[in-house]
Amino acid sequence: MAKINKALFWSLFAAGGTLTAFVFPVLALIVLFAAYGSPADVMGYEQMHGLLSNWLGKLVAFGTVALALWHAAHRMRTALHGLGIRADGVVAAVGYGVALLGTVLSAYYLVQI
Amino acid sequence: MSEIQIELEILRYDPEKDQEPHFETYPVTCQDDWMVLDAINYIKDHVDTTISYRWSCHMAVCGSCGVMIDGEPKLACKAPVRDYANKTARVEPLANFPIERDLVVVMDDFMDKLKRVKPYLIRKEEKPLEEGEYKQSPAELKKYKQFTLCINCLCCYAACPQYALIPEFIGPAALTMAHRYNQDSRDQGLAERQDEVAKPEGAWDCSFAGECSEVCPKHVDPAGALQQLKIATTVEWYKGLIGMGGK
Amino acid sequence: MAYVRPVSKTRWYRAKRSYTVHMLQELTSLFVGIFALILLWGIGSIAAGPAAYQAFLDGLTSPLMLLWMWITTIVMFYHAIAWFSVTPKAMPVQRGEEFVPGSIIAGAHYVVWIALSLLVLLLAGVF
Numbered sequence: 001m002a003k004i005n006k007a008l009f010w011s012l013f014a015a016g017g018t019l020t021a022f023v024f025p026v027l028a029l030i031v032l033f034a035a036y037g038s039p040a041d042v043m044g045y046e047q048m049h050g051l052l053s054n055w056l057g058k059l060v061a062f063g064t065v066a067l068a069l070w071h072a073a074h075r076m077r078t079a080l081h082g083l084g085i086r087a088d089g090v091v092a093a094v095g096y097g098v099a100l101l102g103t104v105l106s107a108y109y110l111v112q113i
Numbered sequence: 114m115s116e117i118q119i120e121l122e123i124l125r126y127d128p129e130k131d132q133e134p135h136f137e138t139y140p141v142t143c144q145d146d147w148m149v150l151d152a153i154n155y156i157k158d159h160v161d162t163t164i165s166y167r168w169s170c171h172m173a174v175c176g177s178c179g180v181m182i183d184g185e186p187k188l189a190c191k192a193p194v195r196d197y198a199n200k201t202a203r204v205e206p207l208a209n210f211p212i213e214r215d216l217v218v219v220m221d222d223f224m225d226k227l228k229r230v231k232p233y234l235i236r237k238e239e240k241p242l243e244e245g246e247y248k249q250s251p252a253e254l255k256k257y258k259q260f261t262l263c264i265n266c267l268c269c270y271a272a273c274p275q276y277a278l279i280p281e282f283i284g285p286a287a288l289t290m291a292h293r294y295n296q297d298s299r300d301q302g303l304a305e306r307q308d309e310v311a312k313p314e315g316a317w318d319c320s321f322a323g324e325c326s327e328v329c330p331k332h333v334d335p336a337g338a339l340q341q342l343k344i345a346t347t348v349e350w351y352k353g354l355i356g357m358g359g360k
Numbered sequence: 361m362a363y364v365r366p367v368s369k370t371r372w373y374r375a376k377r378s379y380t381v382h383m384l385q386e387l388t389s390l391f392v393g394i395f396a397l398i399l400l401w402g403i404g405s406i407a408a409g410p411a412a413y414q415a416f417l418d419g420l421t422s423p424l425m426l427l428w429m430w431i432t433t434i435v436m437f438y439h440a441i442a443w444f445s446v447t448p449k450a451m452p453v454q455r456g457e458e459f460v461p462g463s464i465i466a467g468a469h470y471v472v473w474i475a476l477s478l479l480v481l482l483l484a485g486v487f
Contacts, residue, residue, distance in 0.1 A: 274373070322378075
């Protein structure tokens, strides 16, 4: 069982790491812009709703959020082990659990848009 | 040829007498082109004949003389005393291995793990002799050549934080050997090696710290090999899921 | 009796600078995960309607959120640079006999990164 899990979780981690490396810097920047409210209309509701209304937008958003969560869950599992936290089973359950929940929620929200 | 003064603080341990290791300090007057190994040899010959350590070729091809110098895994024959001129250098046995005596470590764990990855060409069918040799193009050779340069010095194991924390981890050099044979066009043993490589303590316990490649005296780049191995193992796993597994 | 030297499970990464750097790189994933949850919150609010979305945008303006987003942005750039620098090692490309130099593979990643970022900035209404 463990042998099966590790390949799956690692591939999600690797895909998530690559995807977030490409898009999270600019997305973080955009959220910062939105937080400052400048330029005006950045991340405006109409624009965002429009982007997420079509299936390509939904797919991209779903993939980005989900893979980012699986990446973080797997990498934090290793990191916490490195910090001396031995309860790997618990860490894995919590981390992958949050990732699974986030994956399901993002799908749930996106189909409503 | 001028002289260099150094001091070597060497970890000593006699399993028949000591409960714990302790340091002993030896000042040595070296020639300026000596390696740390020459200084240790000088100590053995002229100062303290009881000191035990491994060495052989003195030219960084046999892999015998791996030690920690100031906390860094190095080949003693490849560490110039010039770097420690007028200083005290701390010399210890390779980290993450049990100490047999003085600078000699117990390598059994690595030897077991090396065997487990089957580091030899595996054929499903042998060609009959009349058909001649297994031919390999320069490009096919180049694909895995770098990984053949490993001299099993175990510096990578001494540097690897995961091997320090997880003793079951098969480790950089052994896994690199698995990858070296998987990449060899003459080999048909990838599926056989998967059993070991795909275990958690196989490729997956590597966290890509990259320390192994940093310290490797032969520039094998085990870290690169291990990431390639992870990708190849994952591909094999997905192929297995859809019924396309086995090489 | 062979002597086994103890290793600290909690402090090993402080022994060497490169170990500490590695640990910090692993911890960047915390910011990745939390930012993904922030984006999830944003998506959820878009699904709920303009009022909920405005509440999300207003939530971003709190001092704590601003500080967090500043740190997140810097950490995300660090994550990208670190990731692109190691990708060539994991995915060597052999052309004929020789391998494509790692700098070219990394360079190609940066080109795609910039192009993609400009596209996303456009889509988000920054220009």
